[in-house]
Amino acid sequence: MGIIRDGSRQAEHSVRNLPNARATLAARYRSVRRQSETLCQPLEPDDYGLQAMPDVSPVRWHLAHTTWFFETFLLKAFLPGYRPFHPQFEHLFNSYYEQVGAPFPRPQRGLLSRPTTEEIFRYRAQVDEAMTALLASAEERLWPEVATRAVLGCQHEQQHQELLLTDIKYNFSINPLRPAYQADLPDTPAGHNTPLEWIEQPGGVQEIGHDGTGFGFDNESPRHRVLLASYALGSRLVTNGEYLEFIEADGYQRPEFWLADGWRVAREHGWQAPLYWEKTDGRWWLFTLAGMRTLNEHEPVCHVSFYEADACARWAGKRLPDEGEWETIAGHEPVHGNLREAGYLHPVPAAGDACPAQIFGDVWEWTRSAYAPYPGYRPAAGALGEYNGKFMVNQLVLRGGSCVTPADHIRASYRNFFYPADRWQFSGIRLADDR
Amino acid sequence: MGIIRDGSRQAEHSVRNLPNARATLAARYRSVRRQSETLCQPLEPDDYGLQAMPDVSPVRWHLAHTTWFFETFLLKAFLPGYRPFHPQFEHLFNSYYEQVGAPFPRPQRGLLSRPTTEEIFRYRAQVDEAMTALLASAEERLWPEVATRAVLGCQHEQQHQELLLTDIKYNFSINPLRPAYQADLPDTPAGHNTPLEWIEQPGGVQEIGHDGTGFGFDNESPRHRVLLASYALGSRLVTNGEYLEFIEADGYQRPEFWLADGWRVAREHGWQAPLYWEKTDGRWWLFTLAGMRTLNEHEPVCHVSFYEADACARWAGKRLPDEGEWETIAGHEPVHGNLREAGYLHPVPAAGDACPAQIFGDVWEWTRSAYAPYPGYRPAAGALGEYNGKFMVNQLVLRGGSCVTPADHIRASYRNFFYPADRWQFSGIRLADDR
């Protein structure tokens, strides 16, 4: 996810409804920044540099890159007399802004032991101090731009907080010792069999996109009308138990369920189950942020690629929703659910009688919508605009946030996006059907 | 393009408006089959086995695979007592139908010298004879299915005729001798400067998709309504001269015009101009089916990837159309233009005062629409249905046909599709803009 990601994301054009006081924004800034460091508490010094595949970044890099963002787009631009912490950090911690100089090659981030973690924490401290000064002292005429960028920087850092967790999970997963990020995470509820129901929606013109209330990335705008045919949306997420049926129906061996590109990728990588599933002595186990756990049938299936989600839907005689269908229904739902603050850091079974259930949190829901500009979308000017349009090809939209998404970071119009073969995010399946 | 392509295409659910007489269909069959062989006349025996990259197929393979289609889906299924020409051709000439047995690996097609070209022509002769018998003798109750499949087989073969030309062009291009497919192709008109105008289209609901008249592939259906914002479509294709301006404005060196994936691909391959462009002693040359020719500024630019088309549009301050926008305007145009029958086998400058110009023929026009199912689309059952849905990811839709597309094979609702990095098709650029 994210602005964050190279090979990723979006920014905002403009901050609507700016915080009405500098103090509020300063507090928000401090809180977000502190949260990143809190997430590092369970780690050993040895863990900060790990990068087990090109798609993930070391923890150390996340900590520095988010700081670089504030230094580059706020402090260098607006704080008189600000002296950068180190002349080469520009190059080392740029993610993909080609207009800010060639970024350091992403797959090699794990090969940098210097600056050390300790220096990076000092870098954070210097930037935090300077940001506090800037937020307190920026001239009134500059304030709108300063505030806009500061809010964006906080959102950006929150995206990286989610990535920090998805990345450390992947990095630990390839260690034969299967280390836990946090061995004492709370157990998830056992759950029970919740019947899948269908939320019926008649066809017609709907409005989707950011409604102007609060922060939104520019890829959520402009709000616009879409024409939908009649459809139905599944009341809850697809569970591990249901996905197991797909596996046991030889789903991974039957090409008729698969997109051609997905079939090829699944063959090449030998996929036989979602990422992090392991079968030991006839029993399925899942690698989690708390270490290995036995599979719970009632939990939502997680860590599936778009290809697997699509194949499973096809096997079930259904399909994935498109993003307009999803947002039309989600737009009426309150933002609550198993998000990061719930503390599980793992999807949990549907509970209660909410319908739809699990719209927010648990797992990002793959849609069949290619990630593309909304009608009338125009990228911003300058380097900050670079992450607007440039990722709008080859990726699919995911919606709803996950168990590692901060609650104050998600909303119905939020568009996440990944490549169809990606599996290391907390990504799962909600079914849809034509009517 | 095509059913043809592994890594491709679509079929039809149903043939609408079947030929009203068996004789008509038999004549159509003979004419299409003969045409494939006519296209081979300029070739030397040595040329039939060439495969210069995995995406292209040898001529020999095109000739056999199209024949295999009739043998597999018509003769084995419906002609009593039919004996297949060779037991292993099933495996050798299947393209991608996983349900008909594992296909022979595509990148190795050029490594088969047996069956020889001569045997393949005998294979064609046997199948043609049997098809003539089948079309004459099929029982009335089977006729609708026989006719449907025979029509589909002819359309399929026409798609391969286009590929045969695009592939032989690529295959010849890497030979330092730069051989001509047909050295005596007619010269294209010199052309002149035609101003680019904008066709204005107010927003609203439009209908797109196959209207039920004549043949259509199933990916064109169902016809359905789309909601468009106001837009404008360029009156003609982007020319070589205009594209040269993009090159000379350092278009290939400026990341701000490029999608991130495109920038990476262009770097990796060292793209500095469209495929087949060569600069010699300060002058641009193009490799064509008639050999090397100097660049004509008024011709439409051709052999650009989606990434280049998109970057060029961005540089121009415009964008590519989506397929609904394209079809809304093209749906009112007659199907004529520089198609294969014109005999140029190369795009030609816009002429006359038609507006829009060059809608059909010349070059396939990249849209920014991801190739995806239309609302309500359902793949057919069985192996013939395999090419319906399975390619609907990671590709972009192209519209309008090219100078190597048969005139009776194209229509406004026709959806071609390729990966965004593909350049060996006759693919070019029409601009669009928001209003």
Place this chain on the structure above:
Amino acid sequence: MGIIRDGSRQAEHSVRNLPNARATLAARYRSVRRQSETLCQPLEPDDYGLQAMPDVSPVRWHLAHTTWFFETFLLKAFLPGYRPFHPQFEHLFNSYYEQVGAPFPRPQRGLLSRPTTEEIFRYRAQVDEAMTALLASAEERLWPEVATRAVLGCQHEQQHQELLLTDIKYNFSINPLRPAYQADLPDTPAGHNTPLEWIEQPGGVQEIGHDGTGFGFDNESPRHRVLLASYALGSRLVTNGEYLEFIEADGYQRPEFWLADGWRVAREHGWQAPLYWEKTDGRWWLFTLAGMRTLNEHEPVCHVSFYEADACARWAGKRLPDEGEWETIAGHEPVHGNLREAGYLHPVPAAGDACPAQIFGDVWEWTRSAYAPYPGYRPAAGALGEYNGKFMVNQLVLRGGSCVTPADHIRASYRNFFYPADRWQFSGIRLADDR
């Protein structure tokens, strides 16, 4: 093998004992040249362009490259007024002489359909005519150099004749139809169990290297003394039956028999048997130039890499000989055996009571000697010298010729060389042991 090979071979410094008459050399020239064309008689026009892996070359290329050698090093240099057949053949048919201009990339040789086979035969005819003129008319003062190069050109062409056969075998082997090069090759004798005996050789100083009689490549010189410890050499080649015991003793699964690099390569490629062995319904078959044949236990094992030869020897508690050991014994043997002229084009069981048996012909025998310069060896000057020293690293020496080596091309001092993972040559195993 060969001068021939890019990634290969040797030439001669000087021809010793030149043919005493121009007529003799002209006759030799015609005979060798005719032989290349005779070898093509079983082929279909479709076969000439095949290149199924980078190590092999198309038949068409062998025919042209050997001709290029005469044109470049004889006709252009010595025949007044000679006009090259085509200006670009210099580039297209150079194999690896960097000093004669950059060669055309080897792995793409199969992608050239032009010049056609028919043109290449015309090229051969022109060069043959001009060579006849040159051999008849060269001035006396130039004759020694002309004769030296002409002899070298003939030896070079003979090396390519062997490659033409090894390459066509490989090219056909990957075709599921398993076509025969010559279906009516004579059956090989059934053979019988010949006990393996040991030829004992006391240690001491021996002489090896070319003795100055007749032609020799420069890598065979200078003749020099070597100091050998006592050893024993196997009286015959290792048979299929013996190699099968190695396989059935899990030889391919037991790392203790393998060199580390060999173990890695065998894992990567999934080797479980020599190249061209196929197990069908519990029975072993071999692909041969006559098509598929059942395995004959008494035949020498063939198409093994150095790694397999070495592992098999280790499993047997023996080792491979070094080249000094081999030549010391072979130097006393007459040059006869199952060479190309025997017509089998396949190894045959040992017969009779010769001891050692099978020294010449059947299979090239891997030695454990790294291919390196003899003491005092100096590469020749100029482009012809380029193939002298430049391959003397990373390869191992093979000795004795094979069933596809011309009889008048082999001798005891002949040093062939290939990489340790190469298997497509007719290469086998003779054991040695310390004493």
Place this chain on the structure above:
Amino acid sequence: MGIIRDGSRQAEHSVRNLPNARATLAARYRSVRRQSETLCQPLEPDDYGLQAMPDVSPVRWHLAHTTWFFETFLLKAFLPGYRPFHPQFEHLFNSYYEQVGAPFPRPQRGLLSRPTTEEIFRYRAQVDEAMTALLASAEERLWPEVATRAVLGCQHEQQHQELLLTDIKYNFSINPLRPAYQADLPDTPAGHNTPLEWIEQPGGVQEIGHDGTGFGFDNESPRHRVLLASYALGSRLVTNGEYLEFIEADGYQRPEFWLADGWRVAREHGWQAPLYWEKTDGRWWLFTLAGMRTLNEHEPVCHVSFYEADACARWAGKRLPDEGEWETIAGHEPVHGNLREAGYLHPVPAAGDACPAQIFGDVWEWTRSAYAPYPGYRPAAGALGEYNGKFMVNQLVLRGGSCVTPADHIRASYRNFFYPADRWQFSGIRLADDR
């Protein structure tokens, strides 16, 4: 180097002249083990996990693997009641002993953050304590084997000490900050122009190989006679200044100096100078363990591959020595020179009037001898024997030790070996010539 290396090295069959007292061996053990930890003192916690290419290993891994050696081959085998530190370390820290279970994939060693460095130091402490107990208490009948293995373990650890330094140098070199391992290393002497002289050696039979005095790896045995032609050996190493002449004579652009495989590799990697050379503003700099330094013309050239060494020798009209030639002369020289204890950790200019100079220390000297078994060599039985013969293919022998080799680890008969493209060792050039 080393036993150490996967893709490496040798062991000993037997320890000759065992330490005459347990105390001596125990002291030796403690000293070697302490030295490994001393080498880590300049490192930051962040540095221990770095692995910037597959050939190098993380510091953490070197510390654990050397410990694993003692645990596996001594403690588990001979210390009653020894409890392994962790059940999975067997798998994690095995380097390449296939018979001790499949090793953890080498290229992924840098992806393990657990066990942490702190745990690995605890692992070392436990093993050291147990080794002390074993060396004190081993029964007399077991002592010879215990002592043999303990000595081997110490030699093994010394090999890894050299690798630890070569690897950390490589790991730091790719960091744009160019961190120093030890910024305060002593400056190397400026040196001066020392003329290159030739040590003449008449041909004849010489003896090489380990003479039975002190420790030797089994690849140095048996001592045996070799027959040498007359030759001359350069009196000192090739200098940076001389190598610069080669560069400035377009040595990297002229194929006539290069082995074919070397030319290909140099093209592929874009080599234009030795590893760690950087040209900035027209001036050459070298990356060293003390950071960036300007090039000193009088220092021996270092970090060249065999291919570069061979090409430079050819350009100079000379050649590399073979190992018999080298050892024949070195066998008369005392073991002293710029070895690790000198503290430079960098090669230094020749000084004084010793002739030959720089035989030991400074840089490993490439020979043209393929790494192969000596006559009569037989690998040992069991897993400890696995590193004897299995690397004897595809590598070249280097002699003489380097500025990072412990002085008590090197001798005239010592055979180091690397692949011809390897450059990250301290490897350089001594010339030889025929006479």
